[in-house]
Amino acid sequence: MKQSRAEIVAFVGGQILPHEADVRAWLRRSGSSAADIDDVVQETYCRLAGLDSVAHITSGRAYFFRTARNIAIEKIRRARIVRIDCVTEIDALNVVDDEPSPERVVAGRRELGRVQQLIEGLPERCRQIFTLRRIHGLSQKETALRLGVTENVVEMQSARGLRLILRALSEATAQDRPVVGKAHELHSVRKRD
Amino acid sequence: MNSIPSASEIDEEAADWAARVDARGLDVDHDPELRAWLKGDARRAGALLRAQAAISFLDRGRALAGAAPPVEAVPAERPSRRALIAGAGGMAAALVGGVGLWRARPQRLETRLGEIRRVPLADGSLVAINTKTALDVAMKPRSRRIVLKEGEAWFQVAKDPERPFVVAAGPVRVRAVGTAFSVRRGDEAGAGVDVMVTEGVVETWVEGDPSPRRRVAAGGRIVLASAVSPTVAQSPSEIERSLAWRNGEIALDGESLEQAARLFNRYNSRQIVIEDPELARERFVGLFQTNEPESFAAAVAATLGAVVADDAGSIRISRAHIS
Numbered sequence: 194m195k196q197s198r199a200e201i202v203a204f205v206g207g208q209i210l211p212h213e214a215d216v217r218a219w220l221r222r223s224g225s226s227a228a229d230i231d232d233v234v235q236e237t238y239c240r241l242a243g244l245d246s247v248a249h250i251t252s253g254r255a256y257f258f259r260t261a262r263n264i265a266i267e268k269i270r271r272a273r274i275v276r277i278d279c280v281t282e283i284d285a286l287n288v289v290d291d292e293p294s295p296e297r298v299v300a301g302r303r304e305l306g307r308v309q310q311l312i313e314g315l316p317e318r319c320r321q322i323f324t325l326r327r328i329h330g331l332s333q334k335e336t337a338l339r340l341g342v343t344e345n346v347v348e349m350q351s352a353r354g355l356r357l358i359l360r361a362l363s364e365a366t367a368q369d370r371p372v373v374g375k376a377h378e379l380h381s382v383r384k385r386d
Numbered sequence: 387m388n389s390i391p392s393a394s395e396i397d398e399e400a401a402d403w404a405a406r407v408d409a410r411g412l413d414v415d416h417d418p419e420l421r422a423w424l425k426g427d428a429r430r431a432g433a434l435l436r437a438q439a440a441i442s443f444l445d446r447g448r449a450l451a452g453a454a455p456p457v458e459a460v461p462a463e464r465p466s467r468r469a470l471i472a473g474a475g476g477m478a479a480a481l482v483g484g485v486g487l488w489r490a491r492p493q494r495l496e497t498r499l500g501e502i503r504r505v506p507l508a509d510g511s512l513v514a515i516n517t518k519t520a521l522d523v524a525m526k527p528r529s530r531r532i533v534l535k536e537g538e539a540w541f542q543v544a545k546d547p548e549r550p551f552v553v554a555a556g557p558v559r560v561r562a563v564g565t566a567f568s569v570r571r572g573d574e575a576g577a578g579v580d581v582m583v584t585e586g587v588v589e590t591w592v593e594g595d596p597s598p599r600r601r602v603a604a605g606g607r608i609v610l611a612s613a614v615s616p617t618v619a620q621s622p623s624e625i626e627r628s629l630a631w632r633n634g635e636i637a638l639d640g641e642s643l644e645q646a647a648r649l650f651n652r653y654n655s656r657q658i659v660i661e662d663p664e665l666a667r668e669r670f671v672g673l674f675q676t677n678e679p680e681s682f683a684a685a686v687a688a689t690l691g692a693v694v695a696d697d698a699g700s701i702r703i704s705r706a707h708i709s
Contacts, residue, residue: 198414206439206443210443239428348406348410359397360397
């Protein structure tokens with residue numbers, strides 16, 4: 194049965210995206226380059242975007258790791274040159290650590306803290322808009338009224354904030370090293386301000 | 387170089403679209419402008435989904451303002467851990483028993499095509515002898531003298547300051563006290579003698595040449611008595627790679643197929659022939675067994691879209707023709 198776009202987006206937002214930092218960290222440990230990691234992650238979302246339904250995915254985390262692994266191996270095989278380290282890289286990719294880390298059991302609470310930190314890491318104007326829109330659930334129009342700016346400004350700032358958050362999400366290593374990762378996550382958002 | 391946008395560039399555009407969809411309530415499946423953008427690159431659909439998912443992820447923050455957050459455990463699914471791909475086989479060379487006898491006459495050591503041997507010498511030194519090589523070993527009370535007649539050998543020299551260890555290759559001399567180095571005589575005239583040092587320091591010179599002796603330290607390489615004047619090059623990793631033959635391996639790191647074929651042909655009677663000159667210039671990376679030119683040919687075929695035709699005498703690699 195075909196699911197609505199909103200359902201799929203909600204699933205990806207809740208079950209896939211929160212694990213992106215872990216998948217990236219694991220690909221990095223397997224020896225993939227930064228550019229390759231970006232491509233593998235993007236391709237994974239692409240495959241999800243091509244699905245009519247995500248109802249069959251019981252564990253978003255396991256699905257993400259498995260799909261990323263398959264894509265990474267395909268990439269290696271497609272490469273025009275056979276690298277000396279490919280054998281070990283493919284092998285490293287086969288050791289998928291998609292089981293929940295101890296932190297994941299309390300993931301719900303942790304995740305919300307992460308959202309808050311992501312938003313707090315934004316430049317002031319972006320942060321205000323994100324807080325009103327995403328945390329208080331105001332519409333774009335209400336947000337514009339509240340801040341005394343045009344809707345166009347709200348939209349532009351939202352896009353800007355979203356870019357920064359997407360970057361922060363891909364750079365984060367929160368699950369890898371919870372404390373250091375959090376600090377890095379914030380730092381990397383501010384750095385680009 | 388090319389105009390293919392990177393993953394992060396696409397992510398940025400997708401963020402703009404996701405913000406617009408969110409602000410204006412656009413219908414992703416039917417908005418013509420958005421459809422056109424999505425069609426432009428297959429990766430955009432994934433980037434848009436990710437950006438929208440990020441907004442959705444942030445929306446979970448709404449709970450921060452009010453109710454206690456839901457706690458959810460993610461079901462575990464353990465992947466089967468695949469066994470390590472079995473490492474390449476052991477040494478191709480069989481260890482030849484130690485020669486404990488004092489020898490007045492030089493001892494001749496030889497290898498046939500494709501053969502690689504490691505031979506312990508009477509003084510405790512070790513020599514690894516590459517394919518198609520001949521050398522004479524003369525152990526005397528005050529000197530240790532090796533004459534490399536042809537081919538290539540690597541020496542790990544036991545320390546003995548009283549007895550200098552000298553390798554002669556044509557007019558070239560390489561002298562060591564406690565060190566490890568390889569000496570290779572080129573096949574063609576004018577190719578010279580290639581000396582690579584893996585440990586310690588050696589002293590090199592050419593008999594009859596008045597120029598001062600040159601010292602080459604670990605990680606250094608010098609070609610003597612060739613058409614060009616000798617220079618010392620520092621390349622420890624390059625040297626390790628060049629000496630992969632000691633483990634019966636050929637390590638390619640961007641060599642052209644032509645050069646790679648020549649390397650394999652040093653070890654095998656079944657010669658590799660690259661039939662297409664353009665293909666021969668393609669560069670290749672990989673680790674192979676010296677005695678398995680077939681695996682090399684298969685790897686080339688798989689990665690460069692070539693075809694392999696082989697018979698008893700040769701392995702011919704050519705471009706695949708689109709029929």
